[in-house]
Amino acid sequence: MSSKRLRLPLSRSDLASLNAGDACLLSGPLYTLRDAGHIRLLSELDAAGSDRLPYGLSGQAIFYAGPTPAASGRPFGAIGPTTASRMDFAAPRLYRAGVAATVGKGTRSAEVRRACMETGSVYFVAVGGAAAYLAKCVVSETVEAYDDLGTEALRRIEVEDFPVFVGIDVRGNDVYDFAL
Amino acid sequence: MRPIERELVARTVRQAVSSLAFDLPDDIRCGLVEAAKAEDSPRASKVLELLVENARIASEDRVAICQDTGSVWVSLEVGPDMCVAGDVMADVDDAVAAAYAEGRLRMSIVRDALFDRTNTASNTPAFCEIHPCARPGARLHVMLKGGGSDNASRVVMLSPSAGRQGVIDAVVSCVRDKAANACPPLVVGVGVGSTFDKVAGLAKRALMRPLDEPACDERTARFERELLEAVNATGLGAGALGGSTTALGVRVATAPCHIAALPVAVNMGCSAMRRGTYEL
Numbered sequence: 001m002s003s004k005r006l007r008l009p010l011s012r013s014d015l016a017s018l019n020a021g022d023a024c025l026l027s028g029p030l031y032t033l034r035d036a037g038h039i040r041l042l043s044e045l046d047a048a049g050s051d052r053l054p055y056g057l058s059g060q061a062i063f064y065a066g067p068t069p070a071a072s073g074r075p076f077g078a079i080g081p082t083t084a085s086r087m088d089f090a091a092p093r094l095y096r097a098g099v100a101a102t103v104g105k106g107t108r109s110a111e112v113r114r115a116c117m118e119t120g121s122v123y124f125v126a127v128g129g130a131a132a133y134l135a136k137c138v139v140s141e142t143v144e145a146y147d148d149l150g151t152e153a154l155r156r157i158e159v160e161d162f163p164v165f166v167g168i169d170v171r172g173n174d175v176y177d178f179a180l
Numbered sequence: 181m182r183p184i185e186r187e188l189v190a191r192t193v194r195q196a197v198s199s200l201a202f203d204l205p206d207d208i209r210c211g212l213v214e215a216a217k218a219e220d221s222p223r224a225s226k227v228l229e230l231l232v233e234n235a236r237i238a239s240e241d242r243v244a245i246c247q248d249t250g251s252v253w254v255s256l257e258v259g260p261d262m263c264v265a266g267d268v269m270a271d272v273d274d275a276v277a278a279a280y281a282e283g284r285l286r287m288s289i290v291r292d293a294l295f296d297r298t299n300t301a302s303n304t305p306a307f308c309e310i311h312p313c314a315r316p317g318a319r320l321h322v323m324l325k326g327g328g329s330d331n332a333s334r335v336v337m338l339s340p341s342a343g344r345q346g347v348i349d350a351v352v353s354c355v356r357d358k359a360a361n362a363c364p365p366l367v368v369g370v371g372v373g374s375t376f377d378k379v380a381g382l383a384k385r386a387l388m389r390p391l392d393e394p395a396c397d398e399r400t401a402r403f404e405r406e407l408l409e410a411v412n413a414t415g416l417g418a419g420a421l422g423g424s425t426t427a428l429g430v431r432v433a434t435a436p437c438h439i440a441a442l443p444v445a446v447n448m449g450c451s452a453m454r455r456g457t458y459e460l
Contacts, residue, residue: 001222021421023226036297068244068286077243077284083328083361105328106361106420127419128328128363129451130230131247132238150299151286163230165223165421175223176360179415179422 003163009059010100015122018166020173024124025161030063030103031055031144034082036152038090051097055144055154061124062094064104066151067135075141075157080131081105084123084167088112095119103164107176117172125167125175137162181263184256184318184460190271192458193254193306196322197279200454201244204235207391208367208453211428215365215418224423228365231418231451242283246363246452249285250324252276252306255385259316269308277302288327309381321388323455329366329448332358335380338442344403347372347444348410354446355411355427360420366427367391367449368411373435376443383447386431388455395432404430418451428453 001023006014008028018024033041045051052058064082071077084091084104091102092115100121105128116122126134137159145154167175204212212235216228238245254272258264280287280303289304290297334354338346351370359366371382395401407430417423428451437443 001226021223023223066247066286066288068247068249069284071284072241072243074243076247078238078245078247078249078286080247082248083331085361105363125419125421127227127230129246130227130234132241132243132245133230133234135243135247136237150301151288152299163226165419175421179417179420 008061012120015100015120016170018122018169020166020169020175021178022166024164024166026164027160030061030157030159031057032063032065032155032157034064034066034152035086036149037146037154038087040146042090053097058098059100061101061103062099074135075138076135078131079135079138081126081128084108091115095121108168113168113172113174116168116170120170122166122170123168124164126164134162182261183263184268186268186271188460189256189268189320190275192320192460193272193322194275194279196456196458197252197276198283200324200456201249201283201285202242203239204245204452205456208428209235211391212451215425215428219423219425221417221423223421224417224419227419227421244285246326247286248288248326248328250326251289253323253325254306254308255321256310257313257319257321258310259313259318261316262318264310272306272308273304276304276306318460320458320460326450329362329450332362332448333446335445337376338444340442342442348407350444351407351446352410352414356414358448359416359426362448363450364416364420365418365425365451367453368427368430369447369449370430370432371445373437373443379443379445380447382433382435383445386433387447387449388457389431391429400432400434404432
C-alpha cells in the first residue's frame with residue numbers, strides 16, 4: 001500500500017482528508033510527551049486557570065514517546081511509540097486546547113474518539129517495536145521543558161518521512177475496529 | 181557441590197544486557213521473517229517488513245531494538261549439584277547499571293511504585309529470583325521486558341469447572357483486550373496452576389523457551405499449538421491492524437494446584453522478545 005506524505009503541523013484540511021487506516025509519512029515537528037509530562041502539563045494548566053497551551057504546543061502533534069539517549073550519530077539511539085491509552089486521561093482536554101494530533105500505539109477511549117470528532121483532530125498509530133528504524137527518521141531534537149524528567153521530558157523533534165497509520169480520523173473511525 | 185560465584189552471575193548479566201538490547205534472538209527474528217512472507221494484509225505486511233528491517237538496523241548500528249529497553253528480569257536456576265550463597269545476586273544491579281550506561285539504553289525504573297516515582301537513573305533494581313530445579317548445573321535466564329507488554333498481562337483465578345476451554349478463553353480474551361498495546365506479533369507466556377503469586381512466575385518463565393524448542397511434554401506441546409491457532413484466529417495481526425499473525429508463538433507451563441483452584445496467568449511478550457539463557 002502506498003503512503004500519503006504529510007507536512008507537520010497539519011492544516012485543518014489535511015486533517016479532514018485523512019481516513020482511519022491510511023498509511024502516512026510525516027515530516028516536520030513532533031513534540032514528545034508521555035506519562036509524567038502529561039501529569040505536569042495538566043497541573044500547569046490548572047495552576048494557570050486557563051487551557052492556553054504553553055511551549056508552542058498549539059496546533060502541533062504530540063508523540064507519546066520516551067527515547068533512548070543519542071547514539072550512532074543520531075539524536076536518539078531509538079525512539080518509538082508508547083501505549084497511548086495511558087494518556088487518555090489528558091488527551092481530550094489537550095485536543096480541545098488546540099493539539100491537532102497525537103501519535104502512539106494501541107486503542108483509545110470513547111472520550112478520545114469523541115474529542116477527535118469534536119475538534120477535527122486525529123490520532124496516529126506508529127509501529128511499536130520499530131524504534132531503531134524510527135530513530136533514523138529523526139533529524140534533530142531540543143528539550144522544550146521538564147528536563148528533570150529525563151526520557152519523559154517535553155522535546156521538540158524534527159522528523160522526516162516518519163511512518164504512521166491513521167488510528168482515529170476526524171469522523172471518529174478507528175483503525176482497530178477494522179481488525180476486531 | 182560447586183559454588184556459584186556472584187562475580188560470574190554479574191558478568192553474565194552484563195553481557196546478556198549488552199547483547200539482548202541490540203540483537204533480537206534468532207528464533208524471534210526468523211518468526212518475523214516467516215510471518216512477513218506469509219502475510220496478505222497490506223497494513224500488517226508493512227508492519228512486519230518494518231520490524232524485520234528494524235532488527236537489522238539495531239544489530240548493525242548497535243542501537244536499541246526498542247526505545248523501551250525494559251526492566252531487567254533475572255532468574256537463577258540452581259540444580260542439586262550447586263550451592264548458592266545468599267548474596268549471589270548482590271552485584272547484579274551494578275552490572276545492570278554499567279550495561280545500561282555503556283549501551284546508552286533508556287533508564288525506565290522509578291524508586292517506588294507508589295510513594296516516589298523518581299527515576300533511579302540507573303535502570304536498577306533488576307528483578308531477580310533464585311529458582312531451585314532438578315536439572316544439574318546452573319543457568320541464568322535474563323529478560324529485558326518492556327512496560328507495554330507487561331502491562332498487557334493478566335492473572336485470573338478460574339474455577340476448576342472452567343477447564344481447558346476456560347483457559348483458552350482467558351488467553352484469547354486477554355489478547356483481544358490488550359494485544360494492541362503490546363506490540364504484536366506477540367509471544368504469549370501462559371502459566372496454569374500453583375498459587376496466585378506463583379502462576380505469574382510460571383508464565384514469565386514459559387517465555388524463556390525458544391520458539392523452535394517444543395515442550396517436552398506432548399500434552400503441553402499440543403495445547404500450545406491449539407492456543408496459537410486460537411490467538412491467530414482473532415485476526416488482529418501485526419500491530420493489531422488486521423492480519424494473520426497475531427502471535428509468533430505461545431509458551432505454556434503448568435503445575436499442580438489446590439483442589440479448588442485453576443489459576444491462569446498470561447504474560448504478554450512483544451515482537452522484540454529480548455531474552456536469553458546462559459549456562460554458568
